[in-house]
Amino acid sequence: MTHDLDTGRTFGALPPVRGRVFATSWWGRAWLQALEDTALDGEQVRAGRRHARAGAVGAVSVRPGRVTALVHDRDGTPYRADVMVQQLAQDDWDRFVGLVAGRAEHLAALLDRDLPPHMAEDAAAAGVDLLPGIGDLEPECACGAWDHCAHTAALCHQVARLLDQDPFVLLLLRGRGEREVLDELEARSAARSAGPVAGEPAGVPAREVFAGHRRTAALPAPPPPVEAPGRPPALSGDLPAPPGLDVAALEFLAADAARRARLLLAEALTPGHDRTPVPPPLTVREDAVRLAADGAPGTVTDRLAAGCGGELAGLARAVRAWRFGGPAALSVLDEEWTPEPGVLAQARDRLAAAWEGDGQPPRLAGAANRWTAVGTGVQLRYGHDGRWWPYRCEDDGWEPAGPGGRDPVAVLAGTLAED
Template structure:
């Protein structure tokens, strides 16, 4: 139950809520999605859900642009929590009213305490986002948190229950109370029925010709310097939500992929702003198998790593070796691990000469050919592989398999030194 005038409604504290979900309507769930997508710390969300379930949220006051409640911690301490949502201006409400009057079903749905998707879609077509998206909910709390805290999260979870019951709560947050909104809709409907229409709007400006705008570019001030590169990638949104994932969707795998994307974006940005970057060669696109090995190189042990192994078609032990190769030199190292290639006669002769000249007698190790472009040191468990780019890659015999043993070097003696030392 709510009390108050048309510009503010106060809802009595709701009883503790059992079960899993706070929202049952699609618009209530969208409200919670905006909350959960915005949160930087999933732990704060969990605490907020617990507060809301335990009935720690007091009476909720809803006003244009703001919702407020006192939320009590388990020790009885109360904190005033506010969540701000941007109001629509007069021009935006004019567009909303015109859109609603055009389709009488919209008004009927609101009176039935419903918010059909087509209403939200028509509003979006008019440039109005009724439901909040990521970053639209701005928290404030007397606990001093600069971001979402358990108190503001609990308030949002409680408001989702109110929205389920009455979508006019959302419209009040956007700036129009129920009575005023219905009065304006009725007045506009009657005016349209009688043939009275507002004055024609002034024609829009014709704008500036493209060639004129381009010609003026030389007199415009320079763009500001780009902001500094963050020290580390941003945190992807948490997928620890009230909504069960669809069948076949693994939230843990999605969070891993999102974090990987953030890391790659951070690296690409760092490279892009490095002086001389424009003169660097463009990296080739990875194959599907190469990208799976790359992902496995940063995947935590467990289900995700097992799925990546299955996707590559490799046995787990072989994938572990492929990951070691990737970490030692990326795609080039993985190619040396996976492929046997036969150098051209001239390349083979040049490689043989390099091997003979790399060590002085009597320190030169005895090498024998162990495959195309591969030389092993008998009795040492060490091997050199020649890459297509002319670099030498060290390998070591482990459990009967040749395993990558380090980065490449243009000098075969330097590449092999570490392996021989450990033999």
């Protein structure tokens, strides 16, 4: 439960938690990464994580520039722990609010209590750093430690759980409460509707547009929207099919061609389509798997499996992978390769630091780009696209278990949570 205060919010103590990562959102993970990058003693960070898991952090008070809580030591002694964060300047807030108000997808995400990566990237490009970095989380604890201790580290881990639930906590730490941010966004949106905003492009006066219209030829009418592909003709009839012609397969291919033509036309009519990179053509195997994933009838599926040189079970596994991520997911299913050592070392360190099931991180075994979390029946595979793809051990072997993600911690935690 939270209580609104004049200058902040107070969150009740959260229950103990075991067997899961502390932050599941990317911004919660970024907060903990700032802690790990700032603290000089990694053992204190791990001790703080254990304190937080055990429920040693009391009610958390969040206000601009500071977060405070009582954290109990192992012997029950309470210590007041504070973590300070630099507040954003007025100019920074003006740029951030203008950025969010000017893009509908940013405004919708924030109202939905989401902080998508591209919003933070756009803010950073405008000179506004929403997320803390190295050295930005300044500790202060009654235990007398001058660096991050177990108490301030425990508080940071608890804040990461709060950030998962509500990114407005981050904005409050940076200097603005939820109501204040929403009021500024509403005022900026109203001003935008009423006329040009100071410091932003004024646009083109309507009279100039109408004057220019008189001097130019009218544009042709846009093509009608493509709502759905037409039904392909039925090719079966009273006459027998010629030898070697599979009528059902031909009808399926005709329907598939109609669907793909509709998608291509819809993409061509999308503004900015000419700037979209053209994907590479599909290989024979990729196209066969795509057709099977699109609902090919049984006789066609048999021919697709034979054409790929595999059995139906192998095709079913490939279809499952395709539905999770298209060519990139299929590549991870088929190919075993060795990534750069630095990529794997960084991922292994993140997994070891973030995961503690009953006090021990999962033991990872494997080679190349395939890592198995021993005893869990879950495997992670690293793809050429920079994403980690989850697999689960079934009776017939390793099966694709979900879409890929950039963060191996989140992918592993999400897959284990489904078991």
